[in-house]
Amino acid sequence: MAAVCILDEFEVHKNEKFLKIAEKLKPELHETYIKPKKLLKFEKHLKVERKPDMNQIEILEEDFEKLPEKKFKRDDQIVLDFGDHQVGYVTLDLSSAGSHQDAPAYLYLRFAERLEELGADPAEYDGWISKSWLQEEYIHVDVLPTRLCLPRRYAFRYMEIKVIDVSMKYSLVINDVQVKAVSAVSADQIPPLKMKDPLFRKIDRVAIRTLQNCMQDVFEDGPKRDRRLWIGDFRLQARANYLTFKNYNLVKRCLYLFGGMIFNEGKISACLFTEPLPEPDDTYLFDFALLYGSALLDYYEETGDRDTLRDLYPVAIRQIEIGLDYLNEDGVIPDRSSEFWCFVDWGEGLNTQAASLAVLIYSLRYGVRLARYMEDEERIQWMLEKEEELKKNAVEHFWDEEQQLFVSGSERQVSWATQIWMILARVFPKEKNRELILRTIDVNPRIQMVTPYMYHHYIDALIRSDEKERALEEIRRYWGEMVHDGADTFWEVYNPYNKYESPYGSVMVNSFCHAWSCTPTYFLRKFYENDL
């Protein structure tokens, strides 16, 4: 499914005061210069859909310093391994050997977050999102020696250099390569996780690296592809950030960006662009808009910043009002699963009708808490009533007494996502929620979770249902398995039942450093670290 939203009647109303506040909070990026660690030989047998057998990878040199000794001719290739996931700008120092350079050097460069990506042929890409996300470049170098400063930013650990051609009279020499890695934050000040289990410590480190590499000019969803500020990702990133980098200004900046660009009826966009100027995408996602209030509440509770709360409270409340306007005569949200309208999770065939109501109920609870901080008595009352009413509607319309599970849509689909959001919405009291999550695990509905974003909510639901130990085991099982699969940063999509699933028609454009998967550090540091 090509999941895009294009709003036809689309007007942007900018709040210049809010946008100025956001602009002032634009971060100065930290810059770190990193050199490759090892030189690898390009492995033709790599497959993008398979974990590489590391025995098949030829390590040409353990020592990067030996690179200048090599002389590159037509079709010669090498892979530089930078040792960890990097986001930044690459510079190559190039020169020639042999006779004077008598023709341009023509290079092909490719950047890969995972080694096996190099096994894919970009020419064969046929996904529905843009080919332009493939991190490849064709570059002519007319004059050697030169310092070649690539102007674009890449997200990668591995860099392939292929010499398309030099000439019969000279060879290319690569004297040096480095990346100026950039991020709004530095990880130096974060104390190591206090838990002893090395796997959890590793999961925590990978999660922090994921978050760090997504924290740029804004909280990006993924530094390789999309590179945008999405509410759904942002809310989780901010939570992880409070336990690690504690960069409150970047959160505030993003809250003001969303609040500063409203479209028709007061809706906020599901995502924003910042280049060339801040602009909202013409995409409305029902659940993302509602979760803005949750992100605002988290920020306020973390910082006590009342000015921001006062400025943005009306925006958050407006999203709830708009959400309620969608209720039909049955008091539930109509099924719009055929559209890209309520995200919940990637995953073929997921029906989101019940979950959309659950997110609305969930947002009402956060709305009430916001209203309490604002001492907005009238709204507190109104939202409490709505919350109760919708919980009743949810049970009435979506609870299947026989299966003892929630169903969704006219086909009465049972999915993990629906149960989890109903638990987070607290439609039932805690003990019944606990039974529900255990039953879901037991039944294991066919409609699986596929994104770490959805898994986050699953872990959250377990913890909120007093299943902390099980939640920890699920973190080990899911994110731990990604670590076993070689993740330096956590992935955008990871379905343990179909590891190379892609929502885009090709795993080549999946993002392997994706913000919404960084939350193990949030869970481990908030709920487990101090138990031990």
Next chain:
Amino acid sequence: MAAVCILDEFEVHKNEKFLKIAEKLKPELHETYIKPKKLLKFEKHLKVERKPDMNQIEILEEDFEKLPEKKFKRDDQIVLDFGDHQVGYVTLDLSSAGSHQDAPAYLYLRFAERLEELGADPAEYDGWISKSWLQEEYIHVDVLPTRLCLPRRYAFRYMEIKVIDVSMKYSLVINDVQVKAVSAVSADQIPPLKMKDPLFRKIDRVAIRTLQNCMQDVFEDGPKRDRRLWIGDFRLQARANYLTFKNYNLVKRCLYLFGGMIFNEGKISACLFTEPLPEPDDTYLFDFALLYGSALLDYYEETGDRDTLRDLYPVAIRQIEIGLDYLNEDGVIPDRSSEFWCFVDWGEGLNTQAASLAVLIYSLRYGVRLARYMEDEERIQWMLEKEEELKKNAVEHFWDEEQQLFVSGSERQVSWATQIWMILARVFPKEKNRELILRTIDVNPRIQMVTPYMYHHYIDALIRSDEKERALEEIRRYWGEMVHDGADTFWEVYNPYNKYESPYGSVMVNSFCHAWSCTPTYFLRKFYENDL
């Protein structure tokens, strides 16, 4: 044959005084901004080895101004026709239509001197010179709108733009494209050729355009490929320049560059690089080195610049001395046709032994004239004697009494080139030379001329043999045929018997604006214009 020279024992001796003079004469380039004239549809049936049937070319728009109305999506293509051959820097003004740009725009650009080049697939190129000469670029545009200023210089009339991808949400809009055409000279001040025949007027214009587009920082051989200062090309360019642009400083600059970078034994290089610093190529060509004196003499006779003559006379004489050192015990130059050592002409299987002796004799005559201007009596005498001696040797070793033609090499090969150079060397008196050139035309030796460089010497030989009318007809036949074949500028290689011949294994890298083919303007303006 991969025709390159790599000198193993190669030392450069720089004359800093000469190089400073050359540096000061570096031209300020004229800049002219040119827009495309027409929009064409890319024609899949174009073949690089075939003149395009213009009926098959779809003209999308006669009016370039309509370009911004088009919306480009994945795989859309267009060809811009700039109306004439251009050398310069291209700028594109790009924007988007539809939703906000949510992925980079990925473009493929190709520049072609002739339309049919667009029918070739660069991926199939398998010639022996570098693929890097193919004028193609892959470009990601991360932020729209933008002014995309391509940093490299191209030589082209046609520019293909293919959108590899945008996204489902937006289209690319090309608001404007222009080229900043550059040359050391402007053609504005050149009066039109006074001859009435429209074909000769056209030949003259195309020749001038060829010369203009090769006159850059130095006299380049071709602005698309090689882009270097070669003595053989330079000498002919300078001659055409004296009748047209009269840019004496550029000639002087090039004479000093060659004279300022001498290698072992005082040899001058066949060609020079100017980037990143002036450097000679490690290529010695026997005939090119000897022709330096001819270029110096032309310059002095044109300008009367005695300082330059005094500075560079020793360099020219040294080339003759070195040439004479190669004589073997028979008093002729040994056969080194298997090496890239004496150019004479491209062309499969040409034996250059006899021609190399002829060029040496020719250079002695120019040497004598230089020595006279320098009042160097001792050398005049010495060179006159050598000239006579070598003429005798030439007849003794290479004249075939039976065939009444010169032969070359142990296989006694008869070629056009050998006869022509023996005529230019004036081995025989004028009347016998005339008989020889007429006999050559009559016999039509199998080893043809293939470059306009060789044809120049053929025309020269006809004129010097009082066959002016025939020479004019040969200009019409050879360069006129190139005009009929669509030349906007004259080509590097043009064999009327094999029009798509390439010395490089693929016509894709042939240069179609090549300096050594600009000399019709020299002949027409020097020998014909004032007759009429």
